[in-house]
Amino acid sequence: MADAPTAASSASVAPGARTTYPLTIDNCGREVTFTQAPRRVVLLNGASVAEVESMIALGVQDRIVANSQRYGVSDDPAMVAKIDAIPTGGVKINQNFEVPREQVLAQSPDLVISTWSGGFDNKIGSISRDELGKAGVNSFVTPSNCANGATAPRPQDVTTYAKRSVESSFDLLTQLGLIFDVQGKAAQIVQDTRTSLAALPTSAAERKRVLVVYPGMSAAMGLKVPTVFAGGIFDDIVDRAGGVNVFAGRTDQQLAAINAEALAAANADVLVIGLYQPGDDAKTYAEQLFKQFPQWPASKTKTYTSVSDSFYLGPLNAVAVKRISDAVQAAG
DSSP states (O other): OOOOOEEEOGGGOOTTOOOOSSEEEEETTEEEEESSOOSSEEEOOTTOOHHHHHHHHHTOGGGEEEEOOOOSOOSSTTHHHHHHTSOOTTOOOOTTSSOOHHHHHHTOOSEEEESSGGGGOGGGTOOOHHHHHHTTOEEEEOGGGTTTTOSSOOHHHHHHHHTOOHHHHHHHHHHHHHHTTOHHHHHHHHHHHHHHHHTSOOOOSSOEEEEEEEHHHHHHTTOSSOEEOOSHHHHHHHHHTTEEETTTTOOHHHHHTOOHHHHHTOOOSEEEEEOOSTTOOHHHHHHHHHHHOTTSHHHHHTOEEEESGGGSSSTTHHHHHHHHHHHHHHTO
């Protein structure tokens, strides 16, 4: 007789423990049961690299049969090549930037992972979690993003989404570590990251104002002002670096409405250039913005740094915190 399913969460698992299967977890209010560690994983796109990079960090990228996540530039010099080495399964994303349902099923997966609940919305040509379940395929949504794209999210998921932080990256690693029976590896990565963050200088009483923009992203979308990043994990990274995000707490709609006048009034002490594509040059972008907004303290001191994927959810957040911390310290 098989063992009864084990219910578990990232908060209840001891570091280094082995996973006992069958394993049942709560994911966005849905019970998901694994009879063994997944062997054929499809990663949906969702404009994310958090999941593929986390699986690489955990050493389980060989379980991926079709990866549609790619950024093209990374703060880890080896990361782009590692992602390129993972099979794509020949999948082609549709006009909604997601893997069509037929292509997902063609991979014969035992697990499909999406960075957000909306990735399983059949209205965008994807496959629903219910459809996958009927086909005997498990599904998983990155825990901090359960409310994103959900039709009727639970109140706790709405709160978790609103409070995304570096801890959300740790939770993703921990949950994947549990599912793939590499809990010790996950615990070590989290502990090493916490140690790195704790070693950074204590911030001054008066925090520096930090502006984070991705000029290449705005150029690709035909926008006249650089795309501004704030809220959630972005604010947390800046806070851990000893700064305060100039546009902290803004919603996506509010950020989209930021114009040249709002940027002129940002009074940034530190400029953070986000790199979006391989050809993006932080120095060129910084010089352009310093010339456009000479009134910024950052423009007068030429204080800037750059980040790429480490500023997003994923295993590289310590890199972004360290780079911004160094710039904050340099700003005096």
